[in-house]
Amino acid sequence: MALSNRDRARLSLGLQAGIFIAVVAVLIAIIDWGAVQSSFFDLENISGMFPEVITVGLWNTIRYTFFGFLFGLIGGTLLALMRIASFPVYRWVAAVYIEFFRGIPAILVFIALGFGASLAFNLNLSTLQTASTALAIVGSAYIAETIRAGLQAVPKGQMEAARALGMPAWRAMVTIQIPQAFRIVLPPLTNEAILLTKDSSLIFVVGMAGSAAELTKIGRDGILQYGAGMTPLVVAGVCYLLITVPLSMLARRMEERSPGKSSRRRPKKKATESPVTAGVK
Amino acid sequence: MSADTAAIPAGVVIENLRKSYGDNEVLKGISVTVDPGEVVCLIGASGSGKSTLLRCVNRLEDPNSGRIRVGEFEVTHPDVNLDAMRRKIGMVFQQFNLFPHLSVLENCTITPRRVLNQDRAEAETEALHQLQLVGLEDLADRRPAQLSGGQQQRVAIARALTMKPSLMLFDEPTSALDPETVGDVLAIMRDLAQAGMTMIVVTHEMGFAREVADRVVFMDQGKVVEEGAAEQVIGAPTAPRTQDFLRRVLNPLGE
Ligand SMILES: Nc1ncnc2c1ncn2[C@@H]1O[C@H](COP(=O)(O)OP(=O)(O)OP(=O)(O)O)[C@@H](O)[C@H]1O
Ligand SMILES: [Mg+2]
Numbered sequence: 354m355a356l357s358n359r360d361r362a363r364l365s366l367g368l369q370a371g372i373f374i375a376v377v378a379v380l381i382a383i384i385d386w387g388a389v390q391s392s393f394f395d396l397e398n399i400s401g402m403f404p405e406v407i408t409v410g411l412w413n414t415i416r417y418t419f420f421g422f423l424f425g426l427i428g429g430t431l432l433a434l435m436r437i438a439s440f441p442v443y444r445w446v447a448a449v450y451i452e453f454f455r456g457i458p459a460i461l462v463f464i465a466l467g468f469g470a471s472l473a474f475n476l477n478l479s480t481l482q483t484a485s486t487a488l489a490i491v492g493s494a495y496i497a498e499t500i501r502a503g504l505q506a507v508p509k510g511q512m513e514a515a516r517a518l519g520m521p522a523w524r525a526m527v528t529i530q531i532p533q534a535f536r537i538v539l540p541p542l543t544n545e546a547i548l549l550t551k552d553s554s555l556i557f558v559v560g561m562a563g564s565a566a567e568l569t570k571i572g573r574d575g576i577l578q579y580g581a582g583m584t585p586l587v588v589a590g591v592c593y594l595l596i597t598v599p600l601s602m603l604a605r606r607m608e609e610r611s612p613g614k615s616s617r618r619r620p621k622k623k624a625t626e627s628p629v630t631a632g633v634k
Numbered sequence: 635m636s637a638d639t640a641a642i643p644a645g646v647v648i649e650n651l652r653k654s655y656g657d658n659e660v661l662k663g664i665s666v667t668v669d670p671g672e673v674v675c676l677i678g679a680s681g682s683g684k685s686t687l688l689r690c691v692n693r694l695e696d697p698n699s700g701r702i703r704v705g706e707f708e709v710t711h712p713d714v715n716l717d718a719m720r721r722k723i724g725m726v727f728q729q730f731n732l733f734p735h736l737s738v739l740e741n742c743t744i745t746p747r748r749v750l751n752q753d754r755a756e757a758e759t760e761a762l763h764q765l766q767l768v769g770l771e772d773l774a775d776r777r778p779a780q781l782s783g784g785q786q787q788r789v790a791i792a793r794a795l796t797m798k799p800s801l802m803l804f805d806e807p808t809s810a811l812d813p814e815t816v817g818d819v820l821a822i823m824r825d826l827a828q829a830g831m832t833m834i835v836v837t838h839e840m841g842f843a844r845e846v847a848d849r850v851v852f853m854d855q856g857k858v859v860e861e862g863a864a865e866q867v868i869g870a871p872t873a874p875r876t877q878d879f880l881r882r883v884l885n886p887l888g889e
Contacts (some may be wrong), residue, residue, distance in 0.1 A: 521749075
């Protein structure tokens with residue numbers, strides 16, 4: 354006898370709920386919750402980390418990421434323009450840069466910059482400079498591809514209309530194509546900022562003074578300070594979420610109302626005709 | 635409505651124009667002359683090269699050989715100032731191509747301001763004047779996406795006219811429109827023609843061609859097959875291919 358669709362849906366829901374309850378019950382039974390709490394959620398450790406985890410750690414993470422993203426955005430835009438330039442050497446240089454830095458682990462860039470800059474260029478970079486430069490170098494490679502895709506997603510007719518009006522190529526690029534491309538790439542760029550926020554933790558391989566410590570360093574120092582418990586890492590992790598979750602919500606909201614989604618379609622409701630229109634006929 | 639065209643209308647001379655995409659020769663030696671103030675409709679089957687010809691006139695496409703002259707501009711000369719030349723040649727596209735990130739008013743002021751260096755007040759006065767002529771000055775603050783297709787196309791015409799062109803090119807301006815808005819756009823084009831603008835119009839609107847065009851040019855497979863007064867080419871075509879094309883356009887079901 355065949356089940357109706359509704360019965361089948363109800364059965365499926367019941368089955369899923371049953372499995373869930375069973376798994377939760379098993380977890381409750383086998384896990385030593387006291388041990389978990391003392392190693393991951395030790396209240397004394399948590400209160401001991403404030404306010405430094407916010408005033409130093411979160412603040413430095415935001416600073417390093419902000420400048421890394423800002424310079425990455427500038428570099429990425431330049432690379433994207435090089436990538437679509439008519440002069441072939443620009444295209445090749447940009448392509449090699451992008452492939453190279455997207456292809457290697459970001460941590461290599463942090464190490465090379467953190468230990469190599471003083472050797473090779475006799476530069477003494479601060480932690481802020483090292484972290485944001487490394488993030489900019491890596492980020493610009495990813496951002497360049499995002500922006501190139503955005504520029505190419507602007508309909509060809511936009512550039513043609515601008516040129517047909519007599520705008521020089523650079524002017525059409527600056528006033529017509531780039532502003533539209535930015536609207537298209539805003540959601541993926543926000544995701545890029547999330548990735549950079551997490552990558553800023555890589556600066557810990559270089560080491561830094563206490564006042565320059567970002568979240569991961571604060572978390573690791575906390576572990577050494579308080580003993581074997583992992584609570585400081587949990588606190589640091591929650592602080593990362595304070596940055597990344599709002600960014601990710603922002604990206605999703607922008608995606609939902611992105612211009613490309615609605616403007617291609619005809620508006621459903623016709624704009625009201627002005628009274629003057631009648632005179633035109 | 636009376637559209638004023640401050641610029642002096644330009645004549646167009648196209649001589650033996652050829653254009654290929656790879657091995658595909660799309661224009662096979664086209665020669666067309668348009669007198670100042672004249673309206674010429676280009677008709678022909680899909681793929682016959684109408685758009686390509688139109689886009690060569692403002693050099694959105696580069697022809698392989700031949701010569702084009704628009705007023706004082708030697709369009710096909712290698713040293714021609716492309717941007718200065720294009721400012722005198724307005725173009726209206728099938729898909730409108732309004733700038734979606736700018737308001738209707740900004741669409742009409744951006745080029746006068748950024749390219750002709752007009753100040754904001756001057757550019758806005760002229761833009762509002764042009765928008766009024768197409769009956770849309772009340773919608774100046776809207777975004778293009780908030781307008782119907784017909785309204786967008788009228789803005790596109792106003793935008794082109796703010797540059798005071800000497801020649802207007804229209805590439806199937808009503809083909810993407812809902813039937814009930816086609817009339818508004820054609821009415822504006824008719825008024826523009828009566829005001830003395832030189833116009834080259836690619837269109838399938840045979841009623842418009844009959845009423846407004848001084849001459850009709852029928853193209854087929856990259857060549858001009860027949861040209862003459864609208865009444866003659868549309869009403870009494872002599873070439874078999876023109877007759878065949880018109881039969882299909884005027885009577886699509888072949889009854
Ligand atoms: N950018 C291009 N690259 C290659 N081929 C092209 C390009 N543009 C046009 N063509 C070809 O040139 C020929 C003429 O195209 P064109 O757009 O000028 O025709 P049309 O008469 O305007 O047709 P329609 O009525 O469909 O607009 C077609 O065969 C088309 O495939
Ligand atoms: Mg065409």
